[in-house]
Amino acid sequence: MQRILITGANGFVGQILCNLLQETGHHVIALVGAKFPLHPHADQSIPCDIRDADALENAVLQAAPTHVVHLAAVTHVPTSFKDPFQTWQTNVIGSVNLLQALRNKAPEAFVLFVSSSEVYGDTFKQGIALDENSPCRPLNPYAASKLAAEAAFNEYFRQGQPGVIVRPFNHIGAQQSPDFVTASFARQIALIESGQQPPVLKVGNLVAERDFLDVQDVCRAYVSLLKLADHPENYPRCLNICSGEPRKIRTMLDTLLSLSSQQIEIVEDSERMRPSDIPSAFGDNSAIRQVSGWKPETDLRKTLATLLDYWRAQVKITQ
Template sequence: MKDQPCILVLGGGGFVGTHLRTALVARFGDGARIINTTRTPVDAGALALDIRDTNAVAAVVQREKPTHIINLVGIAAPIEARRNPALAWELHALAPDRLGRMLLQEAPDCWLFHVSSGLIYGRTALDGKPVDEQALLDPMDIYAVTKAAGDLAMGVLAGEGLKCLRLRPFNHTGPGQTEDFVVPAFAAQIARIKAGLQPPVMQVGNLDAERDFLDVRDVAAAYATLISRTTDLRSGSIYNIASGHAVSMREMLDRLIQLSALEISVDLDPSRQRPSDLPRIVGCVKSLMRDSGWKPAFSFDQTLHETLLYQMTAAGGSVDGGDAPS
């Protein structure tokens, strides 16, 4: 990219957004204009903006004239989408559709990066093979179906002339993620045991499910890399953002306990024992690597180690423990 971009980040106040700004600065330097927005800013440098207010978004677009918009807005955890399906439809599908149509009219040269989810493949992943971008979308819950609807809407708009990439990240984790997600939830229990706040027994649910985990910093780096390559990419292209490898919940927990260097027993909690509707899901990332040159920089053990250290610090305990992974 010859000229420095102006990047408008929608929903930049969340877990991914905090890492995305670092990745954008690393990729483009201080010369790039990065406009971070969130519905309720806690950072003085962020702009208050709600994607549901299309007129307000249009005003920002007209004023700032971004070259790229990254839409990170969404409900983070599938369980929250089940609790509020109307909000899931609005944030994941209806508001993004209005955003795309507004850009076609007001800023046709601006690229929209629409962040969807690998969960939209749903039942197609049941055969256990890595799913590529041409795989059938067969979502299995309200979170995934609303994400799929927004993704498909972007495909239609790309056919009408919208400059758009559809990004499908699989599970991503790392330091700073909340305990609503499995890796920090396990790490937080270990941290509380380390700090003497919990007996050395972990309560867990189903450990048989296998997921494709990627470090959030690698996800953010993939987004930044694609921005730098937009002049070489075809509008409407779809990219899985994943590691290409599956890890079971059991293996992940065993590795966290090993990293902690603690003696911890694991109890299966019947109240958490629910068979997974999707036993295994893995993403194929050949297209992303081929078209952008991106590849992951963090090993899964590095991600686990740093997430565990983050949780130990949060629990107020000592952060000494197992050796850091090489």
């Protein structure tokens, strides 16, 4: 049994990952915000703000982890434009605080840093599946801060801290914030079905293509990569987590609409358009397949059905 510390444990991915790790028999330690003192799927919860270096070092000492998954971050791109200071402070300084705490209190712990496919940025305009050697050209503060945090992790790796960086592509599922595209669609459909919103669904760019994954598949990838700690000399330091298949956002919306009996009008909303949006973004997953055997398994229609049912339940609660 491993002692696995999860930062950002109360987030969308963190809750699912904690549950999955508990089910597989690990001792899960959730690093949580002050507003969430207990985690429903953790053996231990430690309140801590990763921007507080001293508190984080004490948390690592208390947790005594064998493994760490670093999820805590500002992840919403529009928020990163509105509040770049908080984004850089959390995503970069918070990461350095964690690395230094591990160096001082758990230098043997294997750390998995969750970066983002957003770091590729402008390179996606090539219109091909990008691998881990593709140039990184961020187009927003969130992506830039993740790339800077990657540099910090690589420096600590060079100095001996064991670990790996992952770049997950768009992952979706129940409990995701409606700030993100498919959750926004599902929530609006649920509101329309319940009569709480007129039958008009506001959308951004539907022509763009993205590499979508079920969040459960992404969490399975994280669990599989934690096993790399047992093979310290035989793994790459950076791995894409992706399907390799671009899907139009319009296709995702059409699938959700097909799961509803409502007649819904689609209206483009200029406020939902990203200033740096790119036509197509998808990745090459050859490296992670070779290293761990991982591949996505969940049919996205099932994912979208689960997502819509989740928002139907949420809307019913608030009626």
